[in-house]
Amino acid sequence: MTELWIGLLLTAAGCYVLKLAGLSLPARVLDHPWTVRAAALIPVALLGALVAVQVVGDGSALTIDARMLALVVAGVLLWWRMPFLVVVGAAAASAAFLRLLT
Amino acid sequence: MSTASSDRAIITDSLGVGLATGAYGVSFGALATAAGMSIWQACAMSLLMFTGASQFAYVGVIASGGSPLAGAVTSVLLGGRNLFYGLSLARLLDVRGWRRPLAAQLVIDESTAMAVTRPTAHQARLAFYWTGGAVFVLWNLFTFLGALAGTAIGDPRDFGLDAAVGAAFLALLWPRLDSAITRGVAILAAAIALGLVPLSPAGVPIIVGGGLALLAGLLLQKRAGAHDD
Numbered sequence: 001m002t003e004l005w006i007g008l009l010l011t012a013a014g015c016y017v018l019k020l021a022g023l024s025l026p027a028r029v030l031d032h033p034w035t036v037r038a039a040a041l042i043p044v045a046l047l048g049a050l051v052a053v054q055v056v057g058d059g060s061a062l063t064i065d066a067r068m069l070a071l072v073v074a075g076v077l078l079w080w081r082m083p084f085l086v087v088v089g090a091a092a093a094s095a096a097f098l099r100l101l102t
Numbered sequence: 103m104s105t106a107s108s109d110r111a112i113i114t115d116s117l118g119v120g121l122a123t124g125a126y127g128v129s130f131g132a133l134a135t136a137a138g139m140s141i142w143q144a145c146a147m148s149l150l151m152f153t154g155a156s157q158f159a160y161v162g163v164i165a166s167g168g169s170p171l172a173g174a175v176t177s178v179l180l181g182g183r184n185l186f187y188g189l190s191l192a193r194l195l196d197v198r199g200w201r202r203p204l205a206a207q208l209v210i211d212e213s214t215a216m217a218v219t220r221p222t223a224h225q226a227r228l229a230f231y232w233t234g235g236a237v238f239v240l241w242n243l244f245t246f247l248g249a250l251a252g253t254a255i256g257d258p259r260d261f262g263l264d265a266a267v268g269a270a271f272l273a274l275l276w277p278r279l280d281s282a283i284t285r286g287v288a289i290l291a292a293a294i295a296l297g298l299v300p301l302s303p304a305g306v307p308i309i310v311g312g313g314l315a316l317l318a319g320l321l322l323q324k325r326a327g328a329h330d331d
Contacts, residue, residue, distance in 0.1 A: 003169075004138075004143060004170055007171060007173055008143060008147055008150075008174075011151055011156065011160055011181075012147070014174065014177075014178035015156055015184065016206065016207065018181050018184050019153075019185070019187075019207065019209040020188070020206040021185055021188065022184060022185040022187060022188015022191070022192065022206075022209060023189075023191065023192050023197065024188075024202070025189065027189060027192070027193075030186065037319075037320055037323055038316065040278075041319045041320065042179060042180070042182055042183065042312070043155065043274075043275075043278060044275065044278050044284045044287050044291075044319075045287050045288070045290075045291040045311075045312040045319065046176060047180075047271050047272075048287065048288030048290070048291035048295075048311075049291040049292060049294070049309075049312045050176070051271045051275060052291070052295050052296050052311075053295050053296070053299060053307055053308055054162050054267050054268040054271060056296055057299050057307075059167060059304070060299060060300050060304075061299070061300065062296060062299055066262065066265055067264065067268055070265035070268065070269055071265075071268050071269060074268070074273065075272060084122075084126045085128070085129065087273045088126065088129045088273065089129075089266075091265055091268070092266035093262060095262030095264075095265030095266075096260060096262035099260065099262070
């Protein structure tokens with residue numbers, strides 16, 4: 001529990017410093033093309049890895065279960081341009097439903 | 103007159119975005135408590151971090167058994183984009199003194215998107231503060247409600263809440279998959295991370311998979327850029 005708090009406060013401090021630095025640093029520091037490209041790609045790379053581990057990861061094993069159905073449902077709804085809450089809600093409901101059946 | 107009415111339109115739009123974004127604080131609150139965090143930890147995250155993707159990432163790493171440190175690294179790296187948002191906002195907002203540390207906490211995806219497209223600095227400020235303020239109030243309120251609900255429902259798996267985390271990440275990722283390079287980077291990151299899951303402690307696959315895919319993406323972009331020249 002204490003470790004969760006420490007991690008949480010560290011993260012909060014880190015995230016806040018990044019926000020404040022953006023408003024405070026002179027533009028030329030961050031204008032380098034590599035920095036700009038990296039900034040656009042970092043969320044893509046991390047979110048890609050997060051999706052995969054969250055859906056298929058199970059401790060140190062890989063498992064296909066109801067979470068995969070939820071991801072497919074989410075993908076279809078995103079394709080149809082549904083709002084965030086609908087996507088997340090429907091994904092949870094589909095996984096819950098599959099578990100109810102099996 | 104037209105200025106006043108367009109100001110009003112900006113405020114209305116900002117409140118709409120605030121409501122839509124704030125409402126999904128419910129899913130954050132519920133997922134955080136499902137991952138084993140207390141109601142107060144969920145609320146502290148929304149109050150102090152106040153950047154959705156990073157909050158989901160911290161909870162996601164914890165939920166998959168990762169250490170708080172691995173969660174913190176992933177989460178802060180994801181928050182890195184706010185640095186660049188701040189940079190593009192700095193000239194528009196021109197905020198100094200004691201107001202700057204307060205304005206900084208409102209630098210998020212939505213407030214930036216609503217502000218940077220405005221033709222005048224006045225309208226940009228209006229959109230930034232109304233959107234950021236509305237999201238802040240509602241995101242925190244809905245986080246609390248979601249956390250309350252999350253602790254009240256028993257086993258979160260029965261409600262598919264563990265499956266909802268992956269869907270939330272996909273929804274955050276989706277609008278960024280607008281080019282062959284971003285799609286390639288996302289798929290590569292996913293593949294490397296999965297390959298590492300059996301081999302490394304939880305949390306590490308995300309950081310290493312994300313890091314290697316980022317590097318590959320940067321090199322590819324450089325080559326693509328060289329061809330353009």
